[in-house]
Amino acid sequence: MSGHATPIYRRGKYWLDWDRKRDGTLRSPCLTIFWYDPDSRRIRSASTRSAIEAEAIKALDRRYLADAGEAAAFCETCGQPIAQASAYLLTDAIADYRLEWGDKRASADTIKTRLLHVVDFLDAQEAAGGAFGITTNCATASSSAFVTAFRAWSRLEPVRWRNGKNVVTIERPRSPASTEASVAQLIAALNHAANAEPPRSDKRPAYRPLPAGQVQRTRRTRVGVEELAKMLRYAAEPGKRRGSLHRFLIGSISTIARPGAVCDISVAPDRQQWAPGSETIDLNPHGRTQNKKRRPVLPVLPILAEWLQAELDEYLMLPPERRAGRGYLVNYYGRAVKDVDSAWAAMLTELKMPTGREWRPYLLRHSLATLARNRGATRWDLEGFMGHRAPSQTETYAIGEFPTVVAALTGIIAELHRLAPGTLHRTDTGASRSLPHVREVQMPG
Structure with a gap:
């Protein structure tokens, strides 16, 4: 039993500590759960099977919750x-x-x-x-x-x-x-x-x-197409390890999604987000429950289809046993990343852009939404495209095409092609592989 005066963690009758011999050496390399058993009149113990304190605490919590006798109080009549x-x-x-x-x-x-x-x-x-x-x-x-x-x-x-x-x-x-x-x-x-x-x-x-x-403060900072072009040129510069940032920019420009949703885009079949030739991409992967920050089903713009197809080609070239955790659009040499905050901060410094709170990666979403709105995107389409509006039951079956947003983004991408040639593609040649068919959407009227 532990020689410490105070246990590492305690809940009810259970406490967590190291199991030590009389000479102070450890009986086990894992943390141990102790409790007093009144029936046998002795202290009993159970291994947590972990030496990591956080994991051991969780093991004790599970045991505590599974013990019906550890409720705060019981009814004297029924025992509940x-x-x-x-x-x-x-x-x-x-x-x-x-x-x-x-x-x-x-x-x-x-x-x-x-x-x-x-x-x-x-x-x-x-x-x-x-x-x-x-x-x-x-x-x-x-x-x-x-x-x-x-x-x-x-x-x-x-x-x-x-x-x-x-x-x-x-x-x-x-x-x-x-x-x-x-x-x-x-x-x-x-x-x-x-x-x-x-x-x-x-x-x-x-x-x-x-x-x-x-x-909440109203975020007033936005960047225009010229600043987006500078970011693309920086991220696509040959010989630099900026691939994850480059991919993040492409995903953001094509979807106006939240940073977390962009980093979550994957071509792995089990996630059921996109398949070759599909005209839509589901930003909400299979198995993820929607919450207030809704992730919609969106049309796949041609430039995004190019990147997704190339990523899928690389994914399928891997042996099946090496595919777990691969297939993410935003990755660092194949490994998924949670965010691009460090690469983003380095870019702002290099480009001599401000580095305040309003200049974090969310800036892309706010800026692209503003650009799309000012280029004719209707409120209804923009709300649905950005996940700000929960779809009706009809839209659950009839997926929206958001034509005014697609038209606005297509214009923005065309301007980026002119200002930063080749940077929207996976190589600096500007050449694009043949793309799966994507329906052309016209502006209404």
């Missing part, structure tokens, strides 16, 4: 668990929410970051002797007093980015929208506790996130 928000810690609610829901979502990293901000607030309160701390329960966390204190603290807490060595590399003031994103995630965790079967909490939050229009 009774939900008591006053006996269920907020930190446990957050851990269970991530384990049972958040970590299984495509946005798991975002969910984790938002909830860790709430945990940081609890730690700060604990250290300062504030009204809240690590023992804050769900009943307290559901109160208006809690969220008021959290918002006041968060407003003064900067956003920090850390490198692989956990050293802060970037720091900026936190926006109200960032704070409200954590509030929304906190609400989701508390409601998850109340919705559990059986419920773990009998309280729901007495507050809501502030409306987006109240906390």
